[in-house]
Structure formats: structure tokens, C-alpha cells
Amino acid sequence: MTTYPAAPDTSRTPGIPDFPAPRSSACPFAPSPELSALAEHGPVRRVRSWGDSTPWVVTGHAEQKVLLSDPRLSVDFANPGFPSPIDPRHSRAHGERPDLSFVGMDDPEHTRLRRMISGTFTIKRVEAMRPAVQRMTDRLVDEMLAGPNPADLVQALALPLPSLVISELLGVPYDDHEFFQTNSKTLVSAVATGEERGRAHKALGDYLDDLIGEKIAEPGDDLLSKLGRHVRDGELTRREAATMGVLLLLGGHETTANMISLGTLLLLQHPGQLAVVRDTDDPRVVVGAVEELLRYLSIVHLGRRRTALADIEIAGQTIGAGEGVILLGELANRDPLVFEDPDRLDITRNARQHQAFGGGTHHCIGQPLARLELQVLYPTLFRRIPTLRAEVPLEETRFKYDAVIYGLHELPVSW
Amino acid sequence: MKITVDEEKCCGAGQCVLIAPEVFDQRDEDGIVVLLDAEPAAEHHGLVRESASVCPAAAIHLDEA
Ligand code: HEM
Ligand code: HEM
Numbered sequence: 001m002t003t004y005p006a007a008p009d010t011s012r013t014p015g016i017p018d019f020p021a022p023r024s025s026a027c028p029f030a031p032s033p034e035l036s037a038l039a040e041h042g043p044v045r046r047v048r049s050w051g052d053s054t055p056w057v058v059t060g061h062a063e064q065k066v067l068l069s070d071p072r073l074s075v076d077f078a079n080p081g082f083p084s085p086i087d088p089r090h091s092r093a094h095g096e097r098p099d100l101s102f103v104g105m106d107d108p109e110h111t112r113l114r115r116m117i118s119g120t121f122t123i124k125r126v127e128a129m130r131p132a133v134q135r136m137t138d139r140l141v142d143e144m145l146a147g148p149n150p151a152d153l154v155q156a157l158a159l160p161l162p163s164l165v166i167s168e169l170l171g172v173p174y175d176d177h178e179f180f181q182t183n184s185k186t187l188v189s190a191v192a193t194g195e196e197r198g199r200a201h202k203a204l205g206d207y208l209d210d211l212i213g214e215k216i217a218e219p220g221d222d223l224l225s226k227l228g229r230h231v232r233d234g235e236l237t238r239r240e241a242a243t244m245g246v247l248l249l250l251g252g253h254e255t256t257a258n259m260i261s262l263g264t265l266l267l268l269q270h271p272g273q274l275a276v277v278r279d280t281d282d283p284r285v286v287v288g289a290v291e292e293l294l295r296y297l298s299i300v301h302l303g304r305r306r307t308a309l310a311d312i313e314i315a316g317q318t319i320g321a322g323e324g325v326i327l328l329g330e331l332a333n334r335d336p337l338v339f340e341d342p343d344r345l346d347i348t349r350n351a352r353q354h355q356a357f358g359g360g361t362h363h364c365i366g367q368p369l370a371r372l373e374l375q376v377l378y379p380t381l382f383r384r385i386p387t388l389r390a391e392v393p394l395e396e397t398r399f400k401y402d403a404v405i406y407g408l409h410e411l412p413v414s415w
Numbered sequence: 416m417k418i419t420v421d422e423e424k425c426c427g428a429g430q431c432v433l434i435a436p437e438v439f440d441q442r443d444e445d446g447i448v449v450l451l452d453a454e455p456a457a458e459h460h461g462l463v464r465e466s467a468s469v470c471p472a473a474a475i476h477l478d479e480a
């Protein structure tokens with residue numbers, strides 16, 4: 001989730017486009033023209049990426065949907081063909097990659113671990129958190145209104161809300177929220193050094209490790225207590241349980257935060273649609289608007305990246321065993337075969353087929369929670385601060401063009 | 416219409432529960448799909464078809480005979 005440079009402009013092969021390509025200026029809310037051009041020659045094609053590798057990119061919605069559920073694609077980045085901006089020699093020289101728990105594992109081990117916690121994310125359980133999420137959102141808006149005007153919406157709302165929600169879910173005691181917030185902020189900070197991030201990562205891991213120990217002794221009905229029971233039963237070490245906690249924190253923090261800031265800015269550009277979100281009494285309208293924002297903004301960039309474990313036939317091409325595969329969700333979400341007039345933002349369309357949360361066995365485990373946070377945040381923000389406006393013109397707004405999680409560095413707003 | 420669900424593939428996303436709550440539910444322990452009605456009445460068919468096509472894990476199969 002760090003920022004990576006575009007692929008170096010070396011060793012070009014005629015006929016094979018580069019991925020990622022340097023971005024020309026264009027609508028900051030849409031995939032770049034260079035990226036969209038990849039879809040022009042069929043839904044599956046080769047690119048040149050990161051040095052001299054030539055993995056496949058998949059741009060079509062239908063093809064990505066099939067491949068996301070195909071067990072012959074592996075997420076394990078130890079596979080030699082794994083398409084990655086991190087040079088394996090480089091990362092070995094700098095020590096091990098961090099352990100990302102089940103997001104970096106294949107089935108069956110992935111599912112064994114994931115299903116220990118997936119019960120926490122049922123529609124019923126997450127829906128039961130709605131009043132708590134509403135309270136947290138209201139409190140953050142209160143604090144923003146009581147503070148300086150203009151304010152940075154990223155620091156005031158977008159980053160704290162997901163981190164508060166996850167501490168509640170994990171069962172972090174209230175007194176430790178500040179420690180938890182400070183360290184998780186460092187962990188996703190673009191300005192922190194690698195060393196600072198490493199320290200924050202370790203501090204959170206150690207903290208969660210200790211907390212799981214406490215939950216084993218005195219269980220509650222939170223997620224860490226649930227993991228504590230698996231530790232007690234010998235299915236998991238305490239460190240593995242703590243790593244899962246860090247994974248939930250990392251996976252849900254910057255993603256949700258960037259959807260909050262980018263979605264707010266996008267709606268401010270579309271005052272008519274903003275007014276619908278603000279004024280409706282029908283929760284289904286807000287639900288639909290959030291799906292459309294997820295589709296349109298598709299903030300997880302650089303693709304779901306995989307390695308083929310066997311030859312796979314798709315759309316008339318053969319992806320060879322050992323080759324890298326990059327599934328570009330932001331193009332699936334603008335596939336005209338599925339979404340009519342895909343470049344138009346229309347919060348009243350049925351956008352439920354989007355792949356903003358991936359799909360298949362690694363489909364985002366936190367998605368009901370992310371959806372809930374967004375469904376609460378946007379209407380609350382625009383109702384409570386009807387005069388909200390961006391302080392900086394769009395041309396001067398700093399977008400995270402090179403980051404895996406696309407979004408805004410800051411969003412100065414006034415009211 | 417006859418519905419079958421693949422519990423191995425299901426990733427517990429609950430999209431089916433949101434779209435067609437009369438037909439699908441989720442297990443409390445791990446969120447995996449529970450089929451409430453394998454042969455639902457015709458009035459549910461539209462929403463069941465949407466659930467199957469939206470399911471992010473392609474875990475819902477329909478036999479439309
Ligand atoms: C959802 C839970 C996720 C967590 C907890 C997570 C966390 C991390 C961490 C800690 C790193 C190592 C950073 C480094 O070595 O500098 C990393 C690397 C990376 N992540 Fe994420 N990430 C998650 C999801 C994603 C998603 C959805 C994407 C988008 C495709 C993504 C793209 C990347 C990329 C491109 C790297 C570079 C490493 C590589 O390619 O091997 N991550 N992630
Ligand atoms: C709008 C916000 C979010 C977006 C756009 C998003 C996106 C994604 C995507 C695209 C993946 C699939 C990665 C892959 O296939 O390689 C993923 C996985 C994941 N996400 Fe999210 N996510 C969001 C919020 C959250 C939240 C709130 C949490 C935690 C509570 C979370 C936790 C995870 C985890 C743990 C995984 C790994 C699942 C697995 O490997 O089985 N995400 N997310």
C-alpha cells in the first residue's frame with residue numbers, strides 16, 4: 001500500500017504496451033487514457049511490466065469475474081512469475097516482506113484462517129453496528145466543526161473513522177484508542193519513513209499480541225476474543241492472531257479513508273447528485289449511490305495480481321503456467337458490456353455488478369463494514385454541513401497518482 | 416427454478432442476503448450462505464437471478480428448467 005514509481009521506460013518491445021504507463025493529464029476521477037487503451041485490443045493481452053517481465057492484463061468484466069474465482073491463480077508473491085513492482089532481489093536485501101496473514105495465502109490455508117473471522121462480517125452483525133458508526137461519525141463532525149475552518153477532511157474524518165470502527169470491532173479498550181490511532185496513522189502515512197512505518201507495524205503487532213493474551217483470560221464478544229479462543233484451542237499462534245488483527249487494520253484504513261475523501265470531492269463536483277444523497281429519506285437511494293461511487297472511483301489500483309499455476313484458456317488466449325496475471329478492476333468497472341455509458345456518474349443506476357472489492361475467495365472481507373461507513377458518512381456530512389466546499393481548485397488538488405490505493409493526499413474544506 | 420449453492424466457494428459476502436432475504440441467509444459462525452428455499456416461488460425469481468449474477472464468488476447456481 002506504499003507508493004511505487006511507474007515501470008522504468010527501458011527495454012521496450014514493439015507492440016507490447018507498458019504497464020503501468022506514465023499518466024498523461026486527464027480526468028482525475030477516471031482511469032488514465034493510457035490505461036483505458038489497454039482494453040482496446042480485446043479483454044486479455046500481454047504488457048511489459050517492471051523490468052523485462054511480460055505478464056497478462058485482463059481488462060474485461062466477465063473475464064475478470066471468471067478468473068477471480070479460478071483456483072489455478074495464486075496470490076502467493078513468492079511465485080517467481082508474480083507480477084510485482086518490488087524487485088525480489090531488492091526486498092531480500094532489505095529483509096523479509098511483512099507477513100500479511102491470509103491475504104497472501106492460497107486455499108485451503110487461506111480459507112481456514114479467513115473463516116475464523118468471517119462470522120464477524122455477516123450482514124446482520126455489521127448492520128447492528130450502524131448506530132455506533134453513526135455516533136462515531138457525528139462525534140468526528142462535531143470535532144471538525146469546533147476546530148479551525150478551513151480544515152483537512154482527510155485528517156479530520158476520512159482517516160479517523162475507519163480506524164475507530166476497526167478498534168471497536170477488534171475490541172480495543174477505549175483508553176488505548178489514541179495509541180492505536182497514532183500508530184495506524186503512521187503505518188499508512190505517505191510521509192513516514194520506512195523505519196517509522198516498521199516501528200508502528202511492530203508496535204501494533206506487539207500491542208495486539210498482548211491484548212489477545214488479555215482476551216484469552218477475560219473474553220468479550222469482540223473479534224480478538226474470538227481469535228483468542230482459536231489460540232487457546234491450538235489452531236493459531238498468538239502472533240498469527242495478532243497479524244490478522246493488523247491485516248484488518250491495514251486493509252480497512254487507507255481504502256475506506258480514500259473512498260471518503262475522493263467520494264466527497266466527486267460529489268462536490270456534482271451538486272445535483274450531492275443534493276439527492278443529502279435530502280433523500282430512502283436508505284436505498286444512499287445504498288445505490290455508494291455502489292456507484294465504489295464503481296466509478298475504483299480506488300484499488302495496480303490490479304489484483306496473481307500467478308497462473310497451470311495453463312488457462314481465456315478469451316482465445318492461453319495464459320501459460322508460471323506467468324503473471326493482472327486483473328484491472330478499474331477497467332472491469334467501466335466495461336460498457338456491463339455498465340451503460342460507464343464514464344457517466346449516475347447514482348441512480350444499478351451498479352451492484354462492480355468489482356471494487358475484488359471477487360472470488362479473496363473478495364474483500366471488510367466490504368459490509370466499508371459500505372456501512374460510507375452509507376453513514378456521506379449523508380451525515382452533507383446534512384450537517386450543507387455549505388461544505390473544497391478550498392482548493394481541482395487542478396491544484398493533490399491526487400495519489402502513483403499509489404496502490406488511489407485517493408487524495410489532503411482535502412482542504414471550508415464551510 | 417432450482418437453486419444450489421457451493422459452500423466451498425462462497426466467500427460470505429452476503430450480497431444474496433441483501434438482495435433476496437426470503438431465499439438466502441448466512442450462518443452465524445462464518446457467514447457462509449444458507450439456502451432457505453431451494454425452489455422459490457416465481458415472484459422471487461428476478462431477485463434470485465440478480466443474486467446469482469452479483470455473487471462475487473459465483474457460488475449460486477440456477478437450474479431454470
Ligand atoms: C487488504 C488488505 C491489504 C493489506 C493489509 C496490505 C498491506 C500491504 C503491506 C504491509 C505491503 C508491504 C509494503 C512494502 O513492502 O513496502 C503491501 C504491499 C503491496 N500491496 Fe497491499 N495490502 C492489502 C491489500 C492490497 C490490495 C487490495 C492491493 C491492490 C492490488 C495491494 C497492493 C499492494 C502492492 C502492489 C504491494 C507491493 C508488494 C508486491 O507487489 O509484492 N494491497 N501491502
Ligand atoms: C472502500 C473500502 C475498501 C475497498 C475498496 C477494499 C478493497 C479490497 C479489495 C479489492 C480486496 C481484494 C484483494 C485481492 O483480491 O487481492 C480486498 C481484500 C481485503 N480487504 Fe478490503 N477494501 C475496503 C475496505 C476494507 C475494510 C473496512 C476491511 C477490514 C475491516 C478490509 C479488509 C480486507 C481484507 C482482510 C482483505 C483480504 C481478504 C482475503 O484475502 O481473503 N477491507 N479489499
Ligand code: SF4
Pocket residue numbers: 420424425426427428429430431432439441446447448469470471472473474475
Ligand atoms: S453472495 Fe455469494 S459469496 Fe456472498 S454469501 Fe451469497 S453465496 Fe456466499
